[in-house]
Amino acid sequence: MTDQPYTDTDLRAEAARQHATLAEDPDFMGVGEQMEDASVESTDDGDSSLTWTELLVPQGAGASHEAFGEAQRKIHDLINGAADVSDWAVNLGADxxxxxxxxxxxxxxxxxxxxxxxxxxxxxxxxxxxxxxxxxxxxxxx
Known part of the structure; x- marks a missing residue:
């Protein structure tokens, strides 16, 4: 029990509410910006990996920008369609x-x-x- 007029449960509930709000409507352009320099998991061999940009927009291949945009749309849709696990996420972290x-x-x-x-x-x-x-x-x- 805290010496405040709120409980630890109140803190977790508010954190879960805010977590859900942040994930509710992801910024499409932000999804692409975060992808640019992020590693693509399936290309990680333990020593190195490719970023989404390296994988989908190789040097001189302007048409491949479409592949990056397609992956960006699919990731955005996955985020939008995700189940709200905010309460679980906050509680797992708190524990x-x-x-x-x-x-x-x-x-x-x-x-x-x-x-x-x-x-x-x-x-x-x-x-x-x-x-x-x-x-x-x-x-x-x-």
């Missing part, structure tokens, strides 16, 4: 948890389980927990 990239899909993508772990939890322990849970859930569905 000191880190989102993990792996998820378990059940059925035809009607249910998905995402994971977040404490920073001091080892990669092996994370993988083991996910594998055990996946086996348990899969067994329960059969």
């Amino acid at each position: 000191g948890l880190e989102p993990h990239g792996r998820a378990i899909d059940l059925g035809d993508r009607r249910v998905r389980i995402h994971f977040a772990f404490a920073a001091d939890m080892s990669d092996d322990d994370r993988a083991d927990l996910i594998s055990q849970l996946a086996a348990f859930v899969t067994h329960g569905l059969t």
Whole structure:
């Protein structure tokens, strides 16, 4: 409990509300500006990677600007269509948890389980927990 007239829950609720508002209507041009120098995940080989500009607008290929614009539109649409997970995001951060990239899909993508772990939890322990849970859930569905 704080010595203020508000609670920690009030702070989290306001942070989640503002988070949702920030993500609600992304600036289309801002999406492109953020893409320019950002690495494209699939091109990262551990030593280097390509940026969106390097991948889609190589030197002297003016027509490729269309490919960058198409990717920009698709990313903008994904942001606009995203589920509001602001409350989850704020609470995970406040609890000191880190989102993990792996998820378990059940059925035809009607249910998905995402994971977040404490920073001091080892990669092996994370993988083991996910594998055990996946086996348990899969067994329960059969």
